Amino acid sequence: MADTSRPARPVLGQNQYGKAENRVVRITRQGATHHIKDLNVSVSLSGDMEDVHYSGSNANVLPTDTTKNTVYAFAKEHGIESAEQFGIHLARHFVTSQEPIHRARIRIEEYGWERIEHGGEGAHSFARTGQETRLTQITYDGTSWEVVSGLKDLVVLNSTDSEFWGYVKDKYTTLPEAHDRILATEVSARWRFNWSDDTRPMPDWETSYRETRRHLLAAFAETYSLSLQQTLYAMGSRIVERRDEIDEVRFSLPNKHHFLVDLAPFGLKNDNEVYFAADRPYGLIEATVLRDGCEARIPADLTNL
Numbered sequence: 001m002a003d004t005s006r007p008a009r010p011v012l013g014q015n016q017y018g019k020a021e022n023r024v025v026r027i028t029r030q031g032a033t034h035h036i037k038d039l040n041v042s043v044s045l046s047g048d049m050e051d052v053h054y055s056g057s058n059a060n061v062l063p064t065d066t067t068k069n070t071v072y073a074f075a076k077e078h079g080i081e082s083a084e085q086f087g088i089h090l091a092r093h094f095v096t097s098q099e100p101i102h103r104a105r106i107r108i109e110e111y112g113w114e115r116i117e118h119g120g121e122g123a124h125s126f127a128r129t130g131q132e133t134r135l136t137q138i139t140y141d142g143t144s145w146e147v148v149s150g151l152k153d154l155v156v157l158n159s160t161d162s163e164f165w166g167y168v169k170d171k172y173t174t175l176p177e178a179h180d181r182i183l184a185t186e187v188s189a190r191w192r193f194n195w196s197d198d199t200r201p202m203p204d205w206e207t208s209y210r211e212t213r214r215h216l217l218a219a220f221a222e223t224y225s226l227s228l229q230q231t232l233y234a235m236g237s238r239i240v241e242r243r244d245e246i247d248e249v250r251f252s253l254p255n256k257h258h259f260l261v262d263l264a265p266f267g268l269k270n271d272n273e274v275y276f277a278a279d280r281p282y283g284l285i286e287a288t289v290l291r292d293g294c295e296a297r298i299p300a301d302l303t304n305l
């Protein structure tokens with residue numbers, strides 16, 4: 001019989017720790033020409049951490065301060081070739097150098113900079129690109145890797161080649177059918193690489209990002225859209241078909257509605273020229289596109305990644 005006089009001690013569940021949002025800017029000098037990498041790196045470690053939670057023993061705890069220092073030291077010692085390469089390096093270091101640490105998850109946001117072209121000497125002036133943030137998440141358990149990369153805040157718009165009609169109508173439906181509308185969204189996308197073990201060559205991360213982004217944009221621009229859902233599938237399938245290293249793509253696409261303004265009260269005709277750009281509410285279209293036979297592993301809620 002279990003002793004019911006004293007309740008059992010509550011059990012520690014999943015836990016992880018580390019230093020979040022280490023902002024690291026690495027300048028690489030090639031004579032007067034400088035190169036810049038600007039990252040926001042979050043480290044999350046897990047392993048034999050029962051004691052620190054139950055008793056406060058820090059014997060297995062690599063301080064979060066040390067994880068921060070490691071990010072900066074690695075930026076100096078190894079440079080930052082790509083966000084993925086840098087994250088892999090860090091994850092491998094934490095799992096292989098610290099016995100109690102069994103799993104490392106490194107999340108990186110990368111901010112883009114473009115050169116300011118000017119008549120003066122040197123190439124060391126940059127302007128932040130107002131476009132997307134590049135993202136990656138590296139997970140390593142000492143045996144296998146999972147690399148999920150992507151982007152967020154990439155705003156795109158087609159000013160034609162978009163329709164929306166033929167939908168279900170009930171007594172609450174007021175939306176007029178559209179045969180020529182603006183289609184605009186702010187793309188949040190994550191794609192999962194099929195590279196998972198060290199014995200296989202890694203993808204070229206920089207080329208992969210550039211090409212994946214290019215295919216995504218080309219599919220958006222080239223698809224004659226009958227719904228944002230159709231455009232989403234076109235973007236995902238183009239990536240999976242053209243990039244062998246990627247098995248899964250997930251999108252979260254807010255439909256940034258542009259409503260035609262009624263100019264009739266002013267005696268003016270609105271021939272698809274003047275729109276009200278509504279900021280909310282917005283349609284939210286989300287889906288995963290998978291290589292046939294592959295498993296979906298990217299979480300449905302991208303805010304969890």
Ligand SMILES: O=c1[nH]c(=O)c2[nH]c(=O)[nH]c2[nH]1
Binds near residue numbers: 175226227228255
């Ligand atoms: O592309 C669209 N998909 C929808 O599901 C939808 N619903 C809606 O009101 N407008 C749109 N547009």
